[in-house]
Amino acid sequence: MLSPSAVPLLLSFAAAAVTGAAAFLALRRFNREEAVASLRQGVRDAVLLLREPPTVLVTGFRAHGKSSFINTACRALAAEAGPMLLRAETSPPVTHSATFDRCVIRASVAGGGSEDEKEEEEATCAVVALVDTPALPEPGNLTTADVEEALSGVPLPECVALVLRCGGPTKDRHAAVKKLADVATAIRQRGLQFVVILTHKKRIKSMRQAEELRREIAFRARTDCVYFIENYTAGNMLDLRRPWATKNNLDTHYTVLMIVRQCVEFAKLRRSHSVVPATNGGGGGGSSTRLLHR
Numbered sequence: 001m002l003s004p005s006a007v008p009l010l011l012s013f014a015a016a017a018v019t020g021a022a023a024f025l026a027l028r029r030f031n032r033e034e035a036v037a038s039l040r041q042g043v044r045d046a047v048l049l050l051r052e053p054p055t056v057l058v059t060g061f062r063a064h065g066k067s068s069f070i071n072t073a074c075r076a077l078a079a080e081a082g083p084m085l086l087r088a089e090t091s092p093p094v095t096h097s098a099t100f101d102r103c104v105i106r107a108s109v110a111g112g113g114s115e116d117e118k119e120e121e122e123a124t125c126a127v128v129a130l131v132d133t134p135a136l137p138e139p140g141n142l143t144t145a146d147v148e149e150a151l152s153g154v155p156l157p158e159c160v161a162l163v164l165r166c167g168g169p170t171k172d173r174h175a176a177v178k179k180l181a182d183v184a185t186a187i188r189q190r191g192l193q194f195v196v197i198l199t200h201k202k203r204i205k206s207m208r209q210a211e212e213l214r215r216e217i218a219f220r221a222r223t224d225c226v227y228f229i230e231n232y233t234a235g236n237m238l239d240l241r242r243p244w245a246t247k248n249n250l251d252t253h254y255t256v257l258m259i260v261r262q263c264v265e266f267a268k269l270r271r272s273h274s275v276v277p278a279t280n281g282g283g284g285g286g287s288s289t290r291l292l293h294r
């Protein structure tokens, strides 16, 4: 039986433990915020080294999260908080692509945050051009010509972000993943590098499932640049207590900045190559009418 004199002591221990845990969590959050800010500064420095903004084409199947990814990237790059600003139009899955036309969204990259850096930021504007595109045809109907058409047009991409949804019906996902090798080949044939972005990360139930999917995608697309992300979406804003504010998620921020950092590197690499492949589907010699493997 606990003596009454021991109760205040126990309460003090409990209070100390809670304060310690809170301090630890605050420190951990502070460190992660620092990591995000420093990654953003890294993206900004890399973009400023390129004279023209790097151009990243965002492509993929219908309603897999292309436009949402662009909105997420804009928020993280600009270091925005509070209301979610939508630069690219998104909509719940419908029978046709919600994005009708190719559209270039110029995402500004904010700096680290100190007063000196803010002044410098105003003087030098770092921008990444993100190209939102209408959806590729459904995997069963996709041809090389469709992929080449998506990759052509103005402005010419310097790197491709291939967006694929993790969640959704298993059959649809399998069909999309199976087509990945062909899409990746068509992108490479144009001399472009790419990253694969797996959206709806929260649908993945375990680390094991994530690893299996990552390995399959890496194998089919022959790339290590595979990222899982949970986009910021309009759905996240429907919190009735705070209708217009979206809470930033450090994991989402970190991932999207990593993706953009990688894309900037790919753009830089492409510019450093003196011979740019022809825009008429050259480079790999693939016929634009050849059907992709079904």
Ligand SMILES: Nc1nc2c(ncn2[C@@H]2O[C@H](COP(=O)(O)OP(=O)(O)OP(=O)(O)O)[C@@H](O)[C@H]2O)c(=O)[nH]1
Residues within 6 Å of the ligand: 060, 061, 062, 063, 064, 065, 066, 067, 068, 069, 089, 090, 091, 092, 093, 096, 097, 098, 099, 133, 134, 135, 199, 200, 201, 229, 230, 231, 232, 233, 234, 235
């Ligand atoms: N939970 C969750 N929902 C997402 C995510 N990404 C996109 N969505 C939702 O998926 C739906 C389609 O997203 P969009 O960004 O419009 O997809 P899209 O690929 O641009 O679609 P189209 O332009 O129609 O081809 C919307 O309802 C989004 O809110 C994500 O990572 N997680």
Ligand SMILES: [Mg+2]
Residues within 6 Å of the ligand: 066, 067, 068, 089, 090, 098, 099, 132, 133
């Ligand atoms: Mg769209």
